[in-house]
Amino acid sequence: MIRTFKCPSCGGDLVYDPGSTQMKCIRCSRTTPFGEVDYEKDLLEAKPSEASDNDGNGKEEYHCANCGAVLDTDDYTASTVCRYCGSPMLLESRFSGDVKPSRILPFGFDKKKAQDNFKNWTGTGFLTPASFKTQATMDKVTGVYVPYWLYNYTADVNIKAIGTRTRIERTQTEEIIHTDHFDINRLTQTEYTNVPENAHPDLPSDKLSVLEPYDFENLTAFVEPYIAGFFAEKFGKTKEELEPGVRKTVEADAVQTALSQIIEYETVNPMGSRVDMVKASSEYVMLPLWALNFKYGGKNYPLFMNGRTGKIEGELPVSRGKVLLVGLIAFIIVFLLTYLFGRVI
Ligand SMILES: [Zn+2]
Numbered sequence: 001m002i003r004t005f006k007c008p009s010c011g012g013d014l015v016y017d018p019g020s021t022q023m024k025c026i027r028c029s030r031t032t033p034f035g036e037v038d039y040e041k042d043l044l045e046a047k048p049s050e051a052s053d054n055d056g057n058g059k060e061e062y063h064c065a066n067c068g069a070v071l072d073t074d075d076y077t078a079s080t081v082c083r084y085c086g087s088p089m090l091l092e093s094r095f096s097g098d099v100k101p102s103r104i105l106p107f108g109f110d111k112k113k114a115q116d117n118f119k120n121w122t123g124t125g126f127l128t129p130a131s132f133k134t135q136a137t138m139d140k141v142t143g144v145y146v147p148y149w150l151y152n153y154t155a156d157v158n159i160k161a162i163g164t165r166t167r168i169e170r171t172q173t174e175e176i177i178h179t180d181h182f183d184i185n186r187l188t189q190t191e192y193t194n195v196p197e198n199a200h201p202d203l204p205s206d207k208l209s210v211l212e213p214y215d216f217e218n219l220t221a222f223v224e225p226y227i228a229g230f231f232a233e234k235f236g237k238t239k240e241e242l243e244p245g246v247r248k249t250v251e252a253d254a255v256q257t258a259l260s261q262i263i264e265y266e267t268v269n270p271m272g273s274r275v276d277m278v279k280a281s282s283e284y285v286m287l288p289l290w291a292l293n294f295k296y297g298g299k300n301y302p303l304f305m306n307g308r309t310g311k312i313e314g315e316l317p318v319s320r321g322k323v324l325l326v327g328l329i330a331f332i333i334v335f336l337l338t339y340l341f342g343r344v345i
């Protein structure tokens with residue numbers, strides 16, 4: 001099934017209006033609160049058809065319920081926008097049943113604000129290629145909901161260590177420094193909530209983790225209107241697949257936290273530690289990301305922005321033309337200075 005949401009006034013497509021709990025018509029701009037959206041009405045029959053890719057492998061193909069064009073989808077696409085008519089299309093089977101996210105962090109600001117953020121990020125942008133700030137580039141800014149697993153742990157840490165303290169004994173003639181050794185056997189408990197791990201099939205975790213932290217206190221129950229008009233993918237990595245890596249990081253952090261709480265000694269030498277996860281749970285959520293793939297000199301420069309805080313990760317190329325120009329100007333200045341003052345000095 002494909003889901004769309006239609007404007008009660010004009011029948012145009014409704015998309016999520018970032019920073020709110022309402023939808024906005026892309027034709028007449030009228031806003032409709034989630035509560036007034038008719039969920040059952042706009043569910044369209046859309047069985048995927050079989051198509052062959054270049055290698056002759058079968059793949060599922062969905063058609064736009066509005067214009068009939070083939071939608072850009074892969075095995076994970078949960079929400080997309082028809083590239084021909086601009087209609088948002090939600091693929092129901094990719095966010096329902098056992099692949100339904102429990103909660104979502106909705107986009108906090110719209111595409112216009114995201115574009116301004118990207119432009120401001122370059123500062124004066126003196127060496128940034130001029131093509132970066134053009135409308136053609138900015139039109140490519142895309143809102144994507146990224147699938148994440150959030151893990152919760154309660155970690156019991158048992159630390160064994162040797163602590164030392166020194167004391168000084170003064171006699172009339174000398175000072176004796178005594179070092180006392182203590183066996184430390186310490187049990188601490190640390191709570192970890194909402195430790196995020198990117199479950200997107202393709203997006204690079206190392207880049208996305210730079211966008212953290214997210215304001216998880218604002219996670220809200222997942223409902224479909226939030227992803228209308230945005231791209232969304234269901235998880236490509238299961239919670240079981242990603243859990244061992246997360247657990248390892250959390251365990252290491254729990255040991256460090258426990259050690260940092262032993263403060264009554266001058267030195268602490270860890271002799272061993274044991275971590276027991278007395279509670280562990282996880283949750284499937286979607287987090288908002290503005291993405292821009294900037295192409296320059298035949299290379300891709302992927303840029304990512306936290307859809308809540310506006311924090312950006314990525315690198316921009318420097319304009320070769322501008323670098324040459326700066327070099328030329330510097331040369332002329334040095335040349336003139338040498339010419340004018342060189343004989344005097
Ligand atoms: Zn309308």
Ligand SMILES: [Zn+2]
Pocket residue numbers: 064065066067068069082083084085086087
């Ligand atoms: Zn279409």
